[in-house]
Amino acid sequence: MTRRVYFDHSATTPVHPEVVEEMCRFLKDNFGNPTSLHYFGQKARKAVEEAREKVAAAIGANPAEIVFTSGGTEADNMAIHGVAYTNRNRGNHIITSAVEHHAVLNTVKALGKQGFTVTILPVDQYGMVSVEDVAAAITDKTILITIMHANNEVGTIMPIAEIGRLARERGILFHTDAVQSFGKIPVNVDELNVDLLTISGHKIYGPKGIGALYIRKGTRWRQTLFHGGAQERLRRAGTENTPGIIGLGKAVELAMANMEQEAAYLTRLRDRLIREVTEKIDHVRLTGHPTKRLPNHASFCFEFIEGESMLLSLDLQGIAASSGSACTSGSLEPSHVLLAMGIPHEVAHGSIRITLGRDNTEEDIDYFLEVMPPIVERLRAMSPLDQETEFALSDRCNGCRISHTCRA
Amino acid sequence: MYSEKVMDHFTNPRNVGEIPDADGVGQVGNPVCGDIMKIYIKVKDNIIEDIKFKTFGCGAAIATSSMVTELVKGKTLEEAMQVSNKQVAEALDGLPPQKMHCSNLAADALHAAIQDYLSKKKKEDKQVN
Numbered sequence: 001m002t003r004r005v006y007f008d009h010s011a012t013t014p015v016h017p018e019v020v021e022e023m024c025r026f027l028k029d030n031f032g033n034p035t036s037l038h039y040f041g042q043k044a045r046k047a048v049e050e051a052r053e054k055v056a057a058a059i060g061a062n063p064a065e066i067v068f069t070s071g072g073t074e075a076d077n078m079a080i081h082g083v084a085y086t087n088r089n090r091g092n093h094i095i096t097s098a099v100e101h102h103a104v105l106n107t108v109k110a111l112g113k114q115g116f117t118v119t120i121l122p123v124d125q126y127g128m129v130s131v132e133d134v135a136a137a138i139t140d141k142t143i144l145i146t147i148m149h150a151n152n153e154v155g156t157i158m159p160i161a162e163i164g165r166l167a168r169e170r171g172i173l174f175h176t177d178a179v180q181s182f183g184k185i186p187v188n189v190d191e192l193n194v195d196l197l198t199i200s201g202h203k204i205y206g207p208k209g210i211g212a213l214y215i216r217k218g219t220r221w222r223q224t225l226f227h228g229g230a231q232e233r234l235r236r237a238g239t240e241n242t243p244g245i246i247g248l249g250k251a252v253e254l255a256m257a258n259m260e261q262e263a264a265y266l267t268r269l270r271d272r273l274i275r276e277v278t279e280k281i282d283h284v285r286l287t288g289h290p291t292k293r294l295p296n297h298a299s300f301c302f303e304f305i306e307g308e309s310m311l312l313s314l315d316l317q318g319i320a321a322s323s324g325s326a327c328t329s330g331s332l333e334p335s336h337v338l339l340a341m342g343i344p345h346e347v348a349h350g351s352i353r354i355t356l357g358r359d360n361t362e363e364d365i366d367y368f369l370e371v372m373p374p375i376v377e378r379l380r381a382m383s384p385l386d387q388e389t390e391f392a393l394s395d396r397c398n399g400c401r402i403s404h405t406c407r408a
Numbered sequence: 409m410y411s412e413k414v415m416d417h418f419t420n421p422r423n424v425g426e427i428p429d430a431d432g433v434g435q436v437g438n439p440v441c442g443d444i445m446k447i448y449i450k451v452k453d454n455i456i457e458d459i460k461f462k463t464f465g466c467g468a469a470i471a472t473s474s475m476v477t478e479l480v481k482g483k484t485l486e487e488a489m490q491v492s493n494k495q496v497a498e499a500l501d502g503l504p505p506q507k508m509h510c511s512n513l514a515a516d517a518l519h520a521a522i523q524d525y526l527s528k529k530k531k532e533d534k535q536v537n
Binding site: 304305306308309312316334345346349381382383384385 | 421443462469470
């Protein structure tokens with residue numbers, strides 16, 4: 001039987017058995033609608049509010065500042081749209097970065113077509129946004145800065161506290177997408193100086209389809225996405241996803257209890273993986289910041305070969321990873337994050353992301369290190385690219401037969 | 409996502425490599441776009457006697473390269489020129505729609521190799537005459 005190793009925890013995590021157990025109770029017996037006034041409804045309401053308290057406590061917030069959403073994408077949309085439309089009379093300028101998740105990037109781009117002006121900041125070679133660039137981009141029309149806490153593709157941790165301080169000094173609202181960082185490193189809304197913050201359940205061993213948005217009390221924000229009932233203090237209409245909320249609460253509780261110990265363990269595994277991959281295989285680039293990176297995150301570009309081919313080969317050996325290569329995204333462009341970091345297209349196509357989780361072991365790393373070099377060797381033997389030809393070819397696109405989509 | 413045939417050709421690609429003294433070489437795509445295919449042919453008496461490929465690209469790109477070499481080995485140049493990207497995809501029991509336009513360039517690479525051979529031959533014939 002093929003050995004199975006899961007290395008894609010930034011995509012999603014397995015649901016913790018205690019989370020499943022807790023959710024099942026609310027799927028089977030405690031089925032009430034939290035809005036109902038009767039016994040069944042009150043029981044559900046109590047559980048929802050307990051979950052809210054757990055989420056709030058984990059980020060140093062007040063429970064009244066937490067709104068449950070259907071996940072990170074909705075929370076990002078809700079934060080950005082809500083601030084943009086509420087503060088339109090004050091200005092129309094939004095600042096973000098080139099390496100944001102599409103839930104942020106595409107939302108601000110959509111606002112850009114509706115009369116808002118958007119500045120998309122560049123990043124350095126490690127995928128890091130500079131505080132100076134944020135300061136330079138601010139105008140008297142700036143109403144929102146939205147920069148992610150940690151990048152989902154390369155794991156780089158951004159200087160959020162400094163950016164938040166700057167935003168506060170200038171009276172600008174600041175949102176951070178903390179979907180990847182929450183549960184892995186400390187996330188405290190006061191220490192980070194944020195007004196709005198996004199989290200998601202399924203990245204922390206909770207269920208999919210549940211997330212939360214923190215909105216600091218007094219923030220000029222109103223809901224713009226859903227019109228309906230008065231749930232979530234009029235901030236998010238629709239019957240609460242009670243089992244999901246309960247699951248999120250339990251996942252948060254477990255994440256907080258284990259975070260420190262787990263981060264130390266994963267950092268050790270991650271550092272070994274990075275060290276040995278770069279030692280054993282030539283022409284490999286570590287992507288992301290060498291030290292300011294998430295504890296479970298290792299990402300690489302393997303030169304001269306393509307990411308999807310590596311993923312398929314790994315999967316045939318039972319290893320699940322991910323790639324920012326074009327062929328896995330349904331577009332011909334490789335990852336916007338890697339391109340923003342200045343990595344050439346042909347190198348960015350060869351990206352692999354390994355994101356570790358609490359069930360991974362030293363043996364899993366051993367297995368990867370055993371399996372990966374022959375895969376790279378086999379694909380390179382098949383590739384017409386090598387050190388000499390790659391860069392000569394990258395300068396031009398004259399021979400490209402797919403010019404209708406190639407934007408090189 | 410991929411058919412068994414695609415996975416078979418991806419896992420065990422046929423005719424991988426180079427022909428150092430190839431009669432024709434064709435290359436299409438660009439690494440910037442994510443796929444590049446290079447096909448080498450050896451021609452004898454108007455027949456493709458040997459064919460090899462090298463590919464930088466996804467699983468579909470490797471499988472289509474492999475399949476096209478299988479389809480035309482031993483065929484006349486005229487027959488090989490008739491092979492289309494669509495036929496290559498069909499021979500693999502289909503490709504996912506998003507892969508059709510970006511990965512299936514194998515027949516184009518083959519046609520480029522044949523054109524290369526024909527233009528070289530034309531030059532040689534001129535020199536002889």
